Amino acid sequence: MDPVTLGVVALMGAAATIAGAAEDLESDIGSQSNPNSQVQLAPQMGHLHRMINKAASGEPVSYGVWCGTAGAIAALAISAGIIPVVAIAMGSTVAAFVHAIYTVTSHLGRIVGQSQFEQPLFMDVLTQSLGPIAAHGFIASFGIVGMSYLMTLPLDGLGHPFPLPLLAMLWGITIGAIGSSTGDVHYGSESEYQKFEYGGGTPVAIQGDIVTKAPTGAKNSIDVGNFCAKYGGPLTGFCFGLIVFVSFWITLVFGTVPGQIVGIVIIVLLILGNMYLEKFARTKFGPYEE
């Protein structure tokens, strides 16, 4: 085991954690993926709102695009002799612009697509959310492309043979999937449905029946970002960081084949731990009854 490689893997884990947290908060502010369906349905349920409707595909595809773009441009800049950290920042900047443009088209398209329910097109909602969305997207792309770049370094145990754009796209799709599956729980069930009892999930009967008012004035997408910054974002980052760190750590420390066995053991332990934690939380806090 090379200590330098282990240090690089730790750095990759840190980059992945920050990227994961930023990705989840971004998708929460933009109400992407599952929560998006709720914002989409709200006007039909008679709840007009001042939320962003960023239906730029699902998170995996969209983060594949942002990170793929950032990775391709970074690879190009690195090959032109620019130092990697600046090259990655250049790629992530272009990706942030692309992200912002897709956000505008999806918000406009979705709100106008349901104009018969009298949902106004609030342009101030769009402009106030665009900065945080692009900025969080930038951090996420930077983290992912940085992590992908570290994977390609010619170190013992690393030195991935795939080119940077391909790795960045694959990890972009992965972070989108993790952000969507881990992060949404802390949005759909809690912030948009805070008027319903905790632990009840979102049954079909209450879909689109979201909270649209805040203590003062209308609830907006930035409020959701602030709400999720406490648990949802950090938890998603922690989850993704662990995935990245542990998946490299097992093979670095235990070798290729024993590493796979250790990986399976870790997964089984995590499944059991999750099962216990969820049962404990549901019986202690939730309205679920047998």
Add this chain to the structure above:
Amino acid sequence: MAESNLLNQNNLLILGIVGGLIGIYLSGLSTIGGLISCLGGICAIVWGADAIRRVASYGLGTGVPSIGYMSLGIATVGSIAGLTAVLAFPALGGLAIAAPILGLIFTMIIGACMGLVAVKIIGMKIPIMVRCTVEIAGAASLSILAFSSAVAGGFAAADILNYVVAPGFIALFYIMNCMAIQHPYNACLGPNEEQTRTLKCAASTAFLAMTITGIIALSHAGVVPAILILIVGLCGWYVSFKAFLKASYEAAASVKWTGLWPKVEE
């Protein structure tokens, strides 16, 4: 579902196939070859976005990105297979000139198989599923080939393998074109969606993809052709985005820069 199909689907199909193929075949021209190729790619993306719109109007919902994803996967495999068939079977050497058409045919055959699986085995009740999967995959194939040819400076299989596939740019074209094709309908869907507005959005996403391709083209195509693609892409994006913005403002229930929503009866 708004039934306003101002543009006929067959006209868009012809625009996509003819425009895309002309673009790819002229990609070897010096200086403007890449630009023409990218413009061909844009025709293909607009065609694909319309095909997505037709199939997804059967209530695909969250399946809109999925069918885009699937079709781009089919297109990437089919296009590369078509291009490299000549390399793999030297006896077919005379067919090198037909490589893009071969790629399109391979893609459409795989697309038809996937469409048939969706209808016959999975049992999806969408009558135009097979046709639309073939169309989306075909459009995706032409868009990938067009952007790849623009970067590689021609559609020769060896060039595309060396300058697009090996550096990993093919991954970007796969996901970026997927987004460009499926995003317009996915972004605009709702009971008040209409074809012209959606296709204006499609043109804007396509030109955005072309702009990124312009940057990537700096890797091999040369500075002048790449800058040409970049500038025309940006201008095209500005015009189409502005048109989409105007159409959205006109069709919105109301446009507000501040304040609360109006009171409506539930």
